[in-house]
Amino acid sequence: MMSISLQVNGETHAIDVDPATPLLFVLRNYLGLTGAKLGCGLEQCGACAVLVDGQSTLSCSRAVSEFQGKVIATVESLAHGDQMSRVQQAFVGAGAAQCGYCIPGFVVAVTGMLESDPNPDAEAIQEALSSHLCRCGSHGRIKAAIDSLVGPRDAS
Amino acid sequence: MSNPSLINSPALDNWIKLDADGTVHVCSGKVDIGQRISTALGVLVGEELEIDPARIVVDPPDTSYPDEGMTSGSNSMMHSGNAVRAAAATARRHLLTRAAAKLGSGVDALVMDDGLISIRDTNQSVTYREVLDNATFGIAVDPDVTLKSPADYRWIGKDSKPRNLRDMVTGAMIYLHDMVLPEMRHARCVRPPNRLARLVSLSAEKVARLEAEGITLIRDGSFLAVVGDDEYLVIRAAERLARAATWDGATINAADLYGQLTSNPRESRPVVDGTPQDAPVPPLHEPPANAALTHAARYDKPYIMHGSIGPSVAAAKADGVGGLEIWTHSQGIQPLKTSISEALGITPDNLLIQHVPGAGCYGHNGADDAAFDAALIALALPGRPVLLKWTRDDEHAWEPYASAMSMELRASLDTDGAVIDWSHECYSDTHLGRPRPMLGGEGASRLLAALHLENPAPPFRPNPSMSSHAGLHRNIDPYYTFPAVRAIKNLVRDLPLRTSALRCLGGYANIFALESMMDELARHTDADPVAFRLRHLDDPRARNVIEAAADGIGWSKDRDDGVGRGIAFSRYCNCKTYTAIAIELTVNDVAEIEICKAVCAADAGEVVDTAGLSMQLEGGVLQAISWTLYEEVLFDQDGINSRDWETYPILTFAQAPPVDVIILDRPGAPHLGAGEASSEPVAAAIANALFDAAGIRARRLPMTPYNLRQAAMYGDG
Ligand code: FES
Numbered sequence: 001m002m003s004i005s006l007q008v009n010g011e012t013h014a015i016d017v018d019p020a021t022p023l024l025f026v027l028r029n030y031l032g033l034t035g036a037k038l039g040c041g042l043e044q045c046g047a048c049a050v051l052v053d054g055q056s057t058l059s060c061s062r063a064v065s066e067f068q069g070k071v072i073a074t075v076e077s078l079a080h081g082d083q084m085s086r087v088q089q090a091f092v093g094a095g096a097a098q099c100g101y102c103i104p105g106f107v108v109a110v111t112g113m114l115e116s117d118p119n120p121d122a123e124a125i126q127e128a129l130s131s132h133l134c135r136c137g138s139h140g141r142i143k144a145a146i147d148s149l150v151g152p153r154d155a156s
Numbered sequence: 157m158s159n160p161s162l163i164n165s166p167a168l169d170n171w172i173k174l175d176a177d178g179t180v181h182v183c184s185g186k187v188d189i190g191q192r193i194s195t196a197l198g199v200l201v202g203e204e205l206e207i208d209p210a211r212i213v214v215d216p217p218d219t220s221y222p223d224e225g226m227t228s229g230s231n232s233m234m235h236s237g238n239a240v241r242a243a244a245a246t247a248r249r250h251l252l253t254r255a256a257a258k259l260g261s262g263v264d265a266l267v268m269d270d271g272l273i274s275i276r277d278t279n280q281s282v283t284y285r286e287v288l289d290n291a292t293f294g295i296a297v298d299p300d301v302t303l304k305s306p307a308d309y310r311w312i313g314k315d316s317k318p319r320n321l322r323d324m325v326t327g328a329m330i331y332l333h334d335m336v337l338p339e340m341r342h343a344r345c346v347r348p349p350n351r352l353a354r355l356v357s358l359s360a361e362k363v364a365r366l367e368a369e370g371i372t373l374i375r376d377g378s379f380l381a382v383v384g385d386d387e388y389l390v391i392r393a394a395e396r397l398a399r400a401a402t403w404d405g406a407t408i409n410a411a412d413l414y415g416q417l418t419s420n421p422r423e424s425r426p427v428v429d430g431t432p433q434d435a436p437v438p439p440l441h442e443p444p445a446n447a448a449l450t451h452a453a454r455y456d457k458p459y460i461m462h463g464s465i466g467p468s469v470a471a472a473k474a475d476g477v478g479g480l481e482i483w484t485h486s487q488g489i490q491p492l493k494t495s496i497s498e499a500l501g502i503t504p505d506n507l508l509i510q511h512v513p514g515a516g517c518y519g520h521n522g523a524d525d526a527a528f529d530a531a532l533i534a535l536a537l538p539g540r541p542v543l544l545k546w547t548r549d550d551e552h553a554w555e556p557y558a559s560a561m562s563m564e565l566r567a568s569l570d571t572d573g574a575v576i577d578w579s580h581e582c583y584s585d586t587h588l589g590r591p592r593p594m595l596g597g598e599g600a601s602r603l604l605a606a607l608h609l610e611n612p613a614p615p616f617r618p619n620p621s622m623s624s625h626a627g628l629h630r631n632i633d634p635y636y637t638f639p640a641v642r643a644i645k646n647l648v649r650d651l652p653l654r655t656s657a658l659r660c661l662g663g664y665a666n667i668f669a670l671e672s673m674m675d676e677l678a679r680h681t682d683a684d685p686v687a688f689r690l691r692h693l694d695d696p697r698a699r700n701v702i703e704a705a706a707d708g709i710g711w712s713k714d715r716d717d718g719v720g721r722g723i724a725f726s727r728y729c730n731c732k733t734y735t736a737i738a739i740e741l742t743v744n745d746v747a748e749i750e751i752c753k754a755v756c757a758a759d760a761g762e763v764v765d766t767a768g769l770s771m772q773l774e775g776g777v778l779q780a781i782s783w784t785l786y787e788e789v790l791f792d793q794d795g796i797n798s799r800d801w802e803t804y805p806i807l808t809f810a811q812a813p814p815v816d817v818i819i820l821d822r823p824g825a826p827h828l829g830a831g832e833a834s835s836e837p838v839a840a841a842i843a844n845a846l847f848d849a850a851g852i853r854a855r856r857l858p859m860t861p862y863n864l865r866q867a868a869m870y871g872d873g
């Protein structure tokens with residue numbers, strides 16, 4: 001055990017935890033932030049994405065100790081009170097979820113992408129979502145949500 | 157109208173409740189598995205009771221609710237939807253009749269709106285609660301009650317707001333994976349290398365070290381689990397325990413799967429009009445004398461998996477004096493209760509099972525097995541609840557797969573190009589391995605861990621299902637009007653992997669074969685594949701979906717170089733939703749298929765929730781594209797090799813084509829189940845488009861570059 005200092009959603013937390021614990025388990029089990037999901041634990045599906053210094057980052061494998069001193073934001077922090085973020089509104093507007101299990105990961109990935117590039121081309125969009133899987137077939141609705149944010153992009 | 161849901165639960169109060177502030181609650185035994193059934197049920201009840209559906213509360217079920225068995229087979233709208241609708245219409249009639257008496261007016265003069273019944277153009281009114289004198293309805297649902305007429309609909313058929321969507325995008329939605337119970341501990345299982353292997357020994361030294369670190373070990377025969385307070389330490393402990401275990405080296409028969417399918421022992425039944433017969437199998441006779449062309453082909457489909465994005469999970473708590481509570485995302489909590497109580501020898505009264513949402517499951521995945529695992533662990537450690545999660549590896553290697561299947565078809569055409577003779581035999585393991593109600597002692601055999609216990613349950617041995625379109629014979633029977641049809645189901649024994657229900661059951665493979673064959677016949681006779689289908693169809697609704705899909709893809713327009721178009725049709729179970737899929741694709745020089753566009757035209761009867769229906773249809777198409785192009789469970793004699801998303805790839809965001817959904821609404825017509833319908837014709841539509849593009853006939857799934865090269869080299873076109 002070791003005390004880890006973590007800055008999450010604007011607050012600093014001191015957490016006594018095995019420093020090898022992946023960030024995801026600390027967020028979910030120590031901070032009660034269950035928006036990021038455990039899907040594979042192998043960095044293969046995207047369900048666990050959170051923003052680290054503004055960048056969408058998979059949290060299921062890398063040790064929490066690597067994230068000290070970084071600014072972490074989870075899907076829970078994106079809405080302000082009742083006001084959902086632009087990206088969240090776009091997902092709701094497009095009806096982009098069936099079971100919804102993969103959706104927080106997608107919302108985080110799109111948020112991170114737009115933060116670094118407000119005007120992504122089709123390739124950048126595919127790149128941003130390349131590590132995200134959805135089994136329910138919500139792909140088209142997620143694309144529609146992104147189109148409503150950046151305008152349709154032709155895949156080349 | 158005979159509705160199994162209403163026969164089991166005839167009292168109106170079991171379905172609809174008014175609480176003290178007038179809020180309307182719907183109680184349905186169906187669980188919401190991402191198919192938005194609760195949204196649709198809210199719309200149906202709101203429509204009959206004139207209340208905004210967004211304010212109707214749909215309660216999540218537990219095992220004290222109406223027993224509707226399984227949420228499966230696209231039956232939710234046919235059973236629960238129609239039952240809830242009848243219940244709401246009965247409630248409407250009852251409220252209006254009593255209000256008329258109370259207000260001293262005729263029913264015709266009454267208006268119902270938002271919890272209030274008033275005499276038109278007066279200020280005399282009563283609330284729904286007052287009409288009932290604050291009591292319950294106390295009457296039975298009238299299955300033949302008159303429903304509100306489509307002309308008066310306010311909400312049915314409009315886009316309704318899906319429930320929970322907001323919570324899903326904000327991360328507030330609580331799945332079973334996220335549940336925290338007081339004093340809860342975490343658990344993981346350690347599984348054998350394969351289905352048949354058994355535990356020989358555990359290293360005592362390694363186990364002692366784990367225990368010294370606060371990990372509790374559960375062992376019963378070859379069933380192993382670890383329990384502890386910290387989830388990550390439990391994961392690590394499970395990995396260490398796996399290394400401390402020695403297994404007996406038993407192997408599974410992995411040789412020549414498609415050979416096994418057609419040569420292993422089997423039980424065969426003829427299928428007539430979709431229903432298996434207790435009758436001898438008629439031999440495949442010589443083609444009819446007037447046959448101008450006879451064509452035979454064999455089609456194969458591998459084992460595929462449900463592949464939920466959230467691995468299965470369950471929580472359980474034993475009170476130490478006989479009571480057991482289980483939280484599960486199983487699709488059938490009542491049948492699961494029967495199976496678990498039989499497996500554990502607990503009376504059903506001591507078992508409470510509650511449903512909590514999980515990730516999409518698409519059939520019988522690991523949910524029920526995880527519930528039983530959690531039960532075993534909780535019983536060994538009474539007092540504190542445990543949350544058991546399957547790992548990604550568990551889910552990939554241990555969920556019950558959709559069976560591999562082979563289909564042998566033969567068809568004859570007359571000189572006019574009409575089908576005059578048709579034979580279809582399918583070979584498969586069972587698709588019906590779910591826990592089932594009223595088993596009489598064999599419930600345990602259907603639960604994974606029961607096979608690994610010190611006193612193991614006997615292996616599950618399915619009998620051929622004799623129900624219409626029930627399992628491997630789903631949609632074996634052509635919907636086309638053919639004068640002579642021979643359809644045979646073969647339930648094959650001794651196959652290597654454990655199987656059960658995945659979306660469409662045998663229908664996905666049977667329609668792949670049937671609709672590929674239709675295309676082959678059309679091409680052999682230079683007939684247009686759309687026209688060839690239409691000439692064999694009498695049902696105008698079937699013709700309409702095919703025409704709509706063809707129109708949608710621009711069937712009659714010229715195509716660009718290298719682009720292929722294909723079409724396929726099915727009516728799900730020959731009595732539910734009609735779907736036609738049209739596909740446009742290209743093939744690159746390393747034999748990878750790229751789907752440019754898919755069109756899905758569907759007729760699901762009267763549409764309740766347009767957005768929900770269209771999303772389900774689209775989801776079904778995309779999932780089936782994934783099955784068709786990429787998916788195959790790989791295994792060898794030592795066990796499963798598809799153990800993560802790299803060894804079992806599925807459709808990615810970049811590979812997902814646009815899907816145009818065209819819904820042919822039929823206001824006033826019965827709701828047809830649609831949850832699975834759109835997946836059935838997808839494989840054949842792709843195979844037919846591939847042939848159009850490249851002249852390669854793909855008869856073995858998935859259509860990977862390897863399989864396409866094999867087909868190009870050895871296929872007969
Ligand atoms: S859970 Fe992290 S990528 Fe799958």
Ligand code: FES
Nearest residue numbers: 098100134135136
């Ligand atoms: S919505 Fe279910 S996995 Fe994406």
